[in-house]
Amino acid sequence: MVLLLLITAATSFITCRSHSLYLDTLKRRTAAIFVSILFVTALSFFINFRIGTLISHDNLPVKLSGFIARIEHVEKKRYNSDLYFTYEVRPGFQVKGILTYSGTSEIRPGSIIAVHKPVSRTDVNENGYLLRLKRQGVNFRGTVDDTEISIMDRGRETFRRSLQESAIKKITDVFPRPVSALLVAIYFGDTSYLEKKIITHFIDAGTLHLLAASGMNIALVASIPLLLLVPAGIGKRKSVFISAAVTAFYLLITDMPVSLVRAAAMYMFMTAAIFLSREKNPFNSLYLAGSLIILLQPWELFNPGFQLSFGATAGILFFYKKYRESMKNFPSMIGRSLAVTFAAQLAAYPLIYLHLEQFNPAGFITN
Helix, strand or coil, X not given: CHHHHHHHHHHHHHHHHHCCCCCCCHHHHHHHHHHHHHHHHHHHHHHHHHHHHHHCCCCCCCEECCEEEEEEEEEECCCCEEEXXXXXXXXXXXXXXEEEECCCCCCCCCCEEEECCCEEECCCCCCHHHXXXXXXXXEEEEEECHHHEXXXXXXXXXXXHHHHHHHHHHHHHHXXXXXXXXXXXXXXXXXXXXXXXXXXXXXHCCCHHHHCCCHHHHHHHHHHHHHHHCCCCCCHHHHHHHHHHHHHHHHHCCCCXXXXXXXXXXXXXXXXXXXXXXXXXXHHHHHHHHHHHHHHCHHHHHCHHHHHHHHHHHHHHHHHHHHHHHCCCCCHHHHHHHHHHHHXXXXXXXXXXXXXXXXXXXXXXXX
C-alpha cells in the first residue's frame, strides 16, 4: 500500500508539472490533488473489501469430503503440479482450493475430477504462503495422487495452451538442458523446467529477476516490428499498431507473470498516447498499469513479484537521470548501464531484504 501511495504521489506531482499550463491556479491544483487522493482512497477501500471477502471464513466448511471439482488452472512444477479448483458447496456458493498432484495423468484446465480424500481448510497462521493463497480466495489445500482422484472429464486443450506447448517443445528440441529450461523461464515466465539448484544460484547472485519475463522481453518483442516495418515505408502509426498487436499476442502465449503484464500494460498505455496525440508520461503509464492489475487481482499488491517489478521500475524512473548526471565522465554505454542498475537496485534492495532477508552487494556487479 505504501508503494501505491508513493507512486500516486509522484505521478500526481509530475502530472501537475507537465500540465502546469492547465493547472495554473491554486484552485485547479488543489482540485487535481483532491481527485488523486479520492482515487487512492477508493482504491484502498476496494482492495480491503475484496481481500477481506476472500479471506473470510464465514460459511466455509472445515473440510471438503468426497467432492467433484472443476480445475481452473494448472501450475506445473518439476516433480508435481498445483491444481487450482473450484467446488460448488451449495447452489450459488463456490469455494476455491489447491491440490498438489503427484500423479502421472494429464490434467488440464477445464477438467472435472472426483476427489476421494478429505481436503482441509487452510490456516493462515501456519505460514506466509498460505496467507497469499487466502488473499486469492484459495481456502482449501491438500495433496493427491492417482489413487485418490478420478478424472471424469479431461476438458479441452485451449488455443493458448496449445501455442505455449508448441513453442516450448520447439525450444526443448533445439537446445539442450539447462539452456532450454533457462530460455523457457526467460521468455515465458515458466520456471518449472529449472532445477532447484539453478534457481538457488540465481538467488545467491542477486540475479533471480533475470529469470522473470519482464520489460526486456516486451522491449524486444515490440521493437522487432518497428525495426522491420518503419524502414520499409510503413507509416509510424500502422507500425506502432502492429507492434502493439504482436506484444499482446506474445503476452497471450506466456503464463502472464505480473512483471510481464506490467511492462505490456505500460507499452499499451504509451501506444494509446500516440494514437490520441497525448504527451507520453511513463509515470502515468506505470501508475495506470498498477491500478489495472490491482483492480482485476487486488491480492497482487501483497505479492513480492508485484512489489519488486513496480518498485524497480519506479526506481529507474525516479533516479536514473540523477545517477546518469553523476556518471557523465564515464563512457556513454557504461554510464547508462550503471545508472539503470543503481536506480533499480536502490528501490529493489529494501524489498528483497524485507521478503528474503538477504542483502547481496554482488548484485550491483552481476546486474
